[in-house]
Amino acid sequence: MDLPQLFLLSALFIFSVSYLIKSLLRPKNKKTTAPMIPGAWPLLGHLHLFDTVNPTHVTFGEMADVYGPVFMAKLGSLNVMVINSKEVAKEIYTVHDKLLERPELTASKILGYNDSFLTFSPYGLYWREMRKIAASELFSTSGIDMLMFSRAREADLAFGNLYGRWEQRGKPKEGVLVDMKQEFIDLTANISLMMVAGKRYFGENPNCEVKEARRCGKLIREFLDYFSLFLLSDVAPVLGLLEWKIKRGMKRTAKELDKITEGWVEEHKNKRRDHGRSVNDYLDILIETLGGDKIPGLSDTHTKIKALCLNLVLAGSETAIVVLVWAVSLLLNNPHVLKKAQEELDSKIGKERVVEELDIKDLVYLQAIVKETFRLYPPVPLIAYRDVMEDFDIACCNCHVPAGNESDQMA
Numbered sequence: 001m002d003l004p005q006l007f008l009l010s011a012l013f014i015f016s017v018s019y020l021i022k023s024l025l026r027p028k029n030k031k032t033t034a035p036m037i038p039g040a041w042p043l044l045g046h047l048h049l050f051d052t053v054n055p056t057h058v059t060f061g062e063m064a065d066v067y068g069p070v071f072m073a074k075l076g077s078l079n080v081m082v083i084n085s086k087e088v089a090k091e092i093y094t095v096h097d098k099l100l101e102r103p104e105l106t107a108s109k110i111l112g113y114n115d116s117f118l119t120f121s122p123y124g125l126y127w128r129e130m131r132k133i134a135a136s137e138l139f140s141t142s143g144i145d146m147l148m149f150s151r152a153r154e155a156d157l158a159f160g161n162l163y164g165r166w167e168q169r170g171k172p173k174e175g176v177l178v179d180m181k182q183e184f185i186d187l188t189a190n191i192s193l194m195m196v197a198g199k200r201y202f203g204e205n206p207n208c209e210v211k212e213a214r215r216c217g218k219l220i221r222e223f224l225d226y227f228s229l230f231l232l233s234d235v236a237p238v239l240g241l242l243e244w245k246i247k248r249g250m251k252r253t254a255k256e257l258d259k260i261t262e263g264w265v266e267e268h269k270n271k272r273r274d275h276g277r278s279v280n281d282y283l284d285i286l287i288e289t290l291g292g293d294k295i296p297g298l299s300d301t302h303t304k305i306k307a308l309c310l311n312l313v314l315a316g317s318e319t320a321i322v323v324l325v326w327a328v329s330l331l332l333n334n335p336h337v338l339k340k341a342q343e344e345l346d347s348k349i350g351k352e353r354v355v356e357e358l359d360i361k362d363l364v365y366l367q368a369i370v371k372e373t374f375r376l377y378p379p380v381p382l383i384a385y386r387d388v389m390e391d392f393d394i395a396c397c398n399c400h401v402p403a404g405n406e407s408d409q410m411a
């Protein structure tokens, strides 16, 4: 081997060794985006993989079994990153939450006073202000405690009514047949309506305002059904035109519900005008805090009050019913757990009085039953998706999330 060859070979060797050392020392932080699942159709994306039998979260769960805890799917024209991991969800909602935004939803625009519901409004100034009011005035300890009596009275009436029916039939040992789901629907609706607007509409209660109650019950049902629809307008706007009939129905329901809400607000304002300041429910608090009655004609404030009022009535009803129905059903199917819960009630409360909210802190077994029900049958299994406003990296799964069109939304 002559000198130039030797020189070339040693240079090559030194270069290879230094490249190897560099590549070994280089931090392994090259981030990749989550894998896109195969089988997307033009225009529809993976929408054809969803059916009317399996709930959406079950289909996503089956996909996660195959493609891992973080994957991409195409819903219509949107690229959606689906997260099925507690660690990843935690990092996103704690470290990167400022880079996320709520998406624009057709239902929220038509049914929610043009995105004015706290649950669906974009994270701007409006959401921050309304959330501050809700947190400090309505959901603060004093706001919650103020209406404790209201909730207890509704529960007393509902269970007193059930007991009455059993008594009327001569207190049969085997009990009487009741539709507990319907009882819970009436009870939760009465509690929300009483807390928000001072109204009792459902069940066989003596003060029930039957005609308005029936109308309100029907509209709440329609509202919740419309809101749970998966609309093509939100994911494939071109096909949204096909949904004109649904949108027309939504507008009709929104208009009718607005009439009812308008009535509640007016009634509260008139009462304040005629009888002076009194705070009996959330509407009284909202009118006082937002000053709606002091600034007549300021339609924006008036609409804000109506939006939050209706939002609160609707937000708590469906979710609470699902937990209650599952909890009772699980208890009936697990008599040994029911027995232990009864023993806890007997030892901590006794048989001479009914359970009160203030007792809950001492009823640890009952608390565990509720938590287990939430774990087994979460009432909101799929958190509402978010728009990704800026690129970010998820450290715990070494995954890059691009903003905008490359990864439009996260579920």
Ligand code: HEM
Binding pocket: 118, 119, 120, 131, 134, 311, 312, 313, 315, 316, 317, 319, 320, 323, 379, 380, 383, 384
């Ligand atoms: C078992 C009962 C409930 C469950 C499982 C539940 C679940 C949820 C979830 C998952 C969210 C987050 C939605 C999102 O932004 O993606 C949420 C937000 C919200 N919920 Fe509930 N909820 C329940 C009861 C209630 C009740 C009783 C009320 C009111 C009376 C209520 C009012 C709200 C409001 C105002 C928000 C929006 C908060 C914000 O934007 O910061 N919820 N709820």
